[in-house]
Amino acid sequence: MELNFVNQNNIGVLHIVGRLDAYNSSELKSYFDQISLETTNHVFEMGGCEFIDSTGLGTIVACLKAASQNGGDIRLANLQDKPRMVFDITRAYKIFHIFDDIDAALMSFDSDF
Amino acid sequence: MRCLIYAKSIDSTWVKDCFPEVDRYLLKLVNKPLLEYYLDFAAILKISSIRIVSDTSIKEIENHFKDGAKWGLDISYSLARPEDSLKSVYLKNMSFCREEDLIILDGFFFIDYDHNNLISYFEESKIISCNDINRHLIYLSKDTPFNEIPQLICYYDQSISVREISSVLDYYKLSMEILTRKNKSYVLPGYSNEEDAFYGVNFIFPHTSQVTKPLMIGNNVRFRNNTSVGPAAIIGNNVIIDANTTITESIVYEDTYVSSDLELSGKIIYKNRLISGLTGDSILLTDNILVSQIEMGIMTSFFNRFVQWMISLFLVMVLLLPWLILYLPYRLLKGKPVSDFIINKNLAIKSYLDPEKMKKSSWGRFLLHLQLDKFGLLLLVLSARILLVGNQVFRNNTRNRKLINDLPVYTPGVYSLFESVDAEHGNVEIFYELEYINNCSTIYNLNILMRVIWKRFCHGYKK
Numbered sequence: 001m002e003l004n005f006v007n008q009n010n011i012g013v014l015h016i017v018g019r020l021d022a023y024n025s026s027e028l029k030s031y032f033d034q035i036s037l038e039t040t041n042h043v044f045e046m047g048g049c050e051f052i053d054s055t056g057l058g059t060i061v062a063c064l065k066a067a068s069q070n071g072g073d074i075r076l077a078n079l080q081d082k083p084r085m086v087f088d089i090t091r092a093y094k095i096f097h098i099f100d101d102i103d104a105a106l107m108s109f110d111s112d113f
Numbered sequence: 114m115r116c117l118i119y120a121k122s123i124d125s126t127w128v129k130d131c132f133p134e135v136d137r138y139l140l141k142l143v144n145k146p147l148l149e150y151y152l153d154f155a156a157i158l159k160i161s162s163i164r165i166v167s168d169t170s171i172k173e174i175e176n177h178f179k180d181g182a183k184w185g186l187d188i189s190y191s192l193a194r195p196e197d198s199l200k201s202v203y204l205k206n207m208s209f210c211r212e213e214d215l216i217i218l219d220g221f222f223f224i225d226y227d228h229n230n231l232i233s234y235f236e237e238s239k240i241i242s243c244n245d246i247n248r249h250l251i252y253l254s255k256d257t258p259f260n261e262i263p264q265l266i267c268y269y270d271q272s273i274s275v276r277e278i279s280s281v282l283d284y285y286k287l288s289m290e291i292l293t294r295k296n297k298s299y300v301l302p303g304y305s306n307e308e309d310a311f312y313g314v315n316f317i318f319p320h321t322s323q324v325t326k327p328l329m330i331g332n333n334v335r336f337r338n339n340t341s342v343g344p345a346a347i348i349g350n351n352v353i354i355d356a357n358t359t360i361t362e363s364i365v366y367e368d369t370y371v372s373s374d375l376e377l378s379g380k381i382i383y384k385n386r387l388i389s390g391l392t393g394d395s396i397l398l399t400d401n402i403l404v405s406q407i408e409m410g411i412m413t414s415f416f417n418r419f420v421q422w423m424i425s426l427f428l429v430m431v432l433l434l435p436w437l438i439l440y441l442p443y444r445l446l447k448g449k450p451v452s453d454f455i456i457n458k459n460l461a462i463k464s465y466l467d468p469e470k471m472k473k474s475s476w477g478r479f480l481l482h483l484q485l486d487k488f489g490l491l492l493l494v495l496s497a498r499i500l501l502v503g504n505q506v507f508r509n510n511t512r513n514r515k516l517i518n519d520l521p522v523y524t525p526g527v528y529s530l531f532e533s534v535d536a537e538h539g540n541v542e543i544f545y546e547l548e549y550i551n552n553c554s555t556i557y558n559l560n561i562l563m564r565v566i567w568k569r570f571c572h573g574y575k576k
Contacts, residue, residue, distance in 0.1 A: 083396075086398075088378070088380075089377050090374070090376070091376045
């Protein structure tokens with residue numbers, strides 16, 4: 001899995017590329033803990049994430065919880081069809097704001113709906 | 114009239130991708146293998162002799178249908194090479210094909226007909242004809258020379274049509290269509306005492322669960338608390354749906370465990386594979402938490418077997434002296450109260466002390482308190498033929514042989530979950546076996562072992 005972070009007007013954009021599963025999800029959590037020191041609101045750009053399992057999903061939920069405790073939020077952008085199925089069946093779509101593209105996700109912080 | 118079924122693999126490569134362990138012609142559509150629909154069709158046309166030709170291994174098909182007696186048909190089998198054309202297959206099976214008029218069912222497809230209409234059509238001697246541009250369904254009269262096969266007759270009519278199943282999307286759509294709109298057109302498995310609902314045997318669901326028609330439930334299915342299944346849900350055989358899960362417009366294929374708190378809509382679940390019925394996307398979940406195959410991996414793990422072997426050795430040493438002092442005199446006086454038990458999935462049989470027979474005398478009941486009936490089985494654990502804790506060791510009879518066949522795996526043990534609970538023998542047994550298969554772990558096994566030993570010691574044998 002590859003993680004690339006960009007600070008865009010105080011919103012942390014994290015590009016997640018590859019598989020997010022039991023073998024590497026701890027890597028995401030540690031990385032997120034580091035970037036949380038810099039930004040409170042985040043967009044996880046999932047366009048390059050081809051697979052996610054229950055551990056990976058649990059890690060994203062843990063990141064969301066951590067962000068909420070800091071007064072921030074995580075929004076998901078460009079979620080691909082296969083990972084989307086995991087969000088569907090676990091009802092995780094109910095706790096995340098999921099956007100078709102990264103611009104819409106960034107704009108959503110401006111409108112703060 | 115005779116029927117030649119050419120079960121060729123070329124039309125159905127997608128089945129291998131989505132259902133890797135399933136023989137494509139045994140792929141279940143609404144809990145019924147595709148080939149069974151072909152056989153139903155043949156049976157309606159009063160065909161009694163069928164030849165199934167396959168270009169891959171035919172073993173599974175042959176094991177399933179055997180000689181066809183169950184369907185009132187005479188089925189024979191033959192092999193072809195993958196590159197064989199229908200004409201080659203016809204020529205290779207000439208002696209079968211030329212005897213009478215012939216219906217040829219060529220390839221992987223679905224015959225769309227109404228069971229009742231077709232019977233009346235046939236009785237009125239109307240020409241059976243169909244809309245079949247790909248010529249899967251062919252009628253060939255006895256006198257037609259074989260070299261005319263490519264120009265065979267395909268009339269257009271509404272009585273039958275042929276549907277391609279060329280992708281998992283077609284499979285999903287067709288399954289839903291059969292269940293929701295055409296379930297009266299075919300003979301579907303399960304008991305149906307209300308419209309649009311089909312239930313298999315050994316289906317248990319708590320009063321907190323909810324089922325909504327139309328739906329199809331297979332054999333040996335268990336729902337846990339607060340599950341909601343249907344409308345338009347097809348649940349296969351040997352399935353466990355865990356608590357708080359909702360399933361609508363979905364197919365859960367057989368031998369599958371679906372975890373708790375999930376929401377399945379428009380999906381196909383095959384073991385640990387999740388497929389979208391709407392887009393065809395498929396993912397293989399590797400962590401066995403959300404959905405998984407019901408299997409007994411832990412049972413065969415080296416660590417688990419080693420722990421069980423060590424405990425068995427200890428128990429043999431503890432029981433050896435009482436066995437010599439108490440059991441041998443009992444045997445001299447009362448004889449050897451043994452019965453045949455099944456000790457593996459291949460239905461191998463061995464004779465062992467039967468607690469049901471021993472409990473008839475007070476001496477026997479005392480020996481059961483001390484678990485001396487298990488001594489012989491413990492020696493089997495030491496020779497690695499069964500486990501210390503596993504599935505129940507069943508007596509050899511027709512019902513139990515069928516039950517073992519229905520289980521996805523069967524690895525019997527001296528001690529079992531069923532023995533650790535206060536349950537009666539009967540239809541519930543299979544659920545304890547499925548529950549054990551689903552939850553099996555080394556700790557779980559130790560828990561069962563302690564419970565059974567304690568229960569036996571305090572209360573004796575009660576079943």
